[in-house]
Amino acid sequence: MNSERKPVRVVIVDDEQLVRMALRLVLDGEPDLTVVAEAADGDAAITVVEEQRPDVVLMDVRMPGRDGLSTTRELLTRPAPPRVLMLTTFDSDDLVLGALRAGALGFVLKDTPPSRIVDAVRTVADGNPALSPVATARVIAAATGPRSSEARRSSREAARRQLSTLTERERDTARAIADGLGNAEIAERLRITVATVKAHTGSLFAKLAVENRVQIALLVRDAEE
Structure with missing residues (x-):
């Protein structure tokens, strides 16, 4: 420390x-x-x-x-x-x-x-x-357990609407965040710089109206259900 x-x-x-x-x-x-x-x-x-x-x-x-x-x-x-x-x-x-x-x-x-x-x-x-x-x-x-088909459909559609506003690179970044990767790991996976990862993440916060990476991950999980 x-x-x-x-x-x-x-x-x-x-x-x-x-x-x-x-x-x-x-x-x-x-x-x-x-x-x-x-x-x-x-x-x-x-x-x-x-x-x-x-x-x-x-x-x-x-x-x-x-x-x-x-x-x-x-x-x-x-x-x-x-x-x-x-x-x-x-x-x-x-x-x-x-x-x-x-x-x-x-x-x-x-x-x-x-x-x-x-x-x-x-x-x-x-x-x-x-x-x-x-x-x-x-x-x-909760993310993987059973829910009613209507609840899953509603969450999935809402999440997909939000994610549809993203560019391809922003979606790739969101997917990596949902996989639990840090900035350096995302940069390596996507073959971009850490600075670019941070820029994409900032765009995700703005476009998805979220405050942190946990909320991004939850949206990605909902969209994939």
């Missing part, structure tokens, strides 16, 4: 004070992380994020009033939005996929060891997806 790196600014959003306190102790104990604020519900989170402009929001999924998914969607419509890591005691397929489709970059359970939560915050801060093993398994199961 680079000791000269500017500390990652984190906001913790959870309706349980003890959870917020525990997370603050864990994160503030790391030299490269600093908790700049806390919020107990979604509405307060939006206000705090506007004031503090954090790099990462550690967001509880289920809270009274505005829940974590709705709050995440709202935050990601704002200019220069933070990266969001969802944190919850629940691990249902709908919550995992809902969080990722809302724009979250990661999803970890509250019983995840503190060291892994710290690693997840760092990973998300760098713009990379961070899923707990349980969440990863559920995403795979």
Whole structure:
């Protein structure tokens, strides 16, 4: 880890004070992380994020009033939005996929060891997806498991409409992202430069109206069902 790196600014959003306190102790104990604020519900989170402009929001999924998914969607419509890591005691397929489709970059359970939560915050801060093993398994199961033919058709058609706006190279890049490749690996596969990969990825974000690579991967998977 680079000791000269500017500390990652984190906001913790959870309706349980003890959870917020525990997370603050864990994160503030790391030299490269600093908790700049806390919020107990979604509405307060939006206000705090506007004031503090954090790099990462550690967001509880289920809270009274505005829940974590709705709050995440709202935050990601704002200019220069933070990266969001969802944190919850629940691990249902709908919550995992809902969080990722809302724009979250990661999803970890509250019983995840503190060291892994710290690693997840760092990973998300760098713009990379961070899923707990349980969440990863559920995403795979949900993406490949049985759904009604109508639900599959609807998702497939919607995804294909979005992807139809892409150039051939942008589609190749999206496919590589869905395969889990990093920029260097995509460049090697497509025989282009890393700078070109980054340019294509930026175009994908704009054309598909997504915030991160996870959402691109989900769209590709939906289109191929």
